[in-house]
Amino acid sequence: GQNIDQPTEMTATEGAIVQINCTYQTSGFNGLFWYQQHAGEAPTFLSYNVLDGLEEKGRFSSFLSRSKGYSYLLLKELQMKDSASYLCAVVNGGATNKLIFGTGTLLAVQP
Amino acid sequence: DAGVTQSPTHLIKTRGQQVTLRCSPKSGHDTVSWYQQALGQGPQFIFQYYEEEERQRGNFPDRFSGHQFPNYSSELNVNALLLGDSALYLCASSLGQGGEAFFGQGTRLTVV
Numbered sequence: 001g002q003n004i005d006q007p008t009e010m011t012a013t014e015g016a017i018v019q020i021n022c023t024y025q026t027s028g029f030n031g032l033f034w035y036q037q038h039a040g041e042a043p044t045f046l047s048y049n050v051l052d053g054l055e056e057k058g059r060f061s062s063f064l065s066r067s068k069g070y071s072y073l074l075l076k077e078l079q080m081k082d083s084a085s086y087l088c089a090v091v092n093g094g095a096t097n098k099l100i101f102g103t104g105t106l107l108a109v110q111p
Numbered sequence: 112d113a114g115v116t117q118s119p120t121h122l123i124k125t126r127g128q129q130v131t132l133r134c135s136p137k138s139g140h141d142t143v144s145w146y147q148q149a150l151g152q153g154p155q156f157i158f159q160y161y162e163e164e165e166r167q168r169g170n171f172p173d174r175f176s177g178h179q180f181p182n183y184s185s186e187l188n189v190n191a192l193l194l195g196d197s198a199l200y201l202c203a204s205s206l207g208q209g210g211e212a213f214f215g216q217g218t219r220l221t222v223v
Contacts, residue, residue: 004153
């Protein structure tokens with residue numbers, strides 16, 4: 001079966017660091033995306049990992065371990081505007097780039 | 112570059128009716144995928160269109176159908192609407208079936 005698990009909600013303080021974890025069990029794997037989604041808006045691309053290791057992009061970093069079926073998104077120097085849902089999505093492989101999404105982690109950044 | 116555009120942005124329909132949602136892909140993209148996102152959930156893959164054919168389909172009934180036109184734009188049709196079809200419908204375009212997906216703003220469908 002296909003299963004992607006993320007915490008439902010997290011709370012963090014402005015200026016702090018937060019790590020959002022994602023574990024997955026899928027029939028195929030061709031990479032993992034992290035998206036940010038503000039309420040009522042479309043998901044926007046944050047990061048893509050296909051090989052093991054850490055990808056850093058400004059305040060955002062994403063890590064992947066394929067052998068453990070595990071990824072995390074690290075957000076540094078949190079800002080109020082980072083309050084959003086963060087979606088972990090696995091590229092299922094094969095000819096299409098079908099994405100299998102987790103339910104998302106709703107992050108609330110408090111002053 | 113207009114990015115992925117969807118229309119309409121919001122729609123209210125009655126149970127049993129039919130609805131058509133539209134998507135124009137990002138310039139240069141030839142592949143369109145549709146997703147359904149219920150409130151509080153992650154998007155669920157409906158199907159993907161490439162070269163005007165449905166290439167892969169998720170776990171959705173035949174009431175959900177689609178079409179891709181020669182200009183790569185796409186439509187999603189849903190027949191015999193149910194209350195449970197109320198959701199945000201997202202269109203994502205890519206260059207090729209395996210390319211990075213760019214999402215549109217979505218169409219919020221409410222079935223009453």
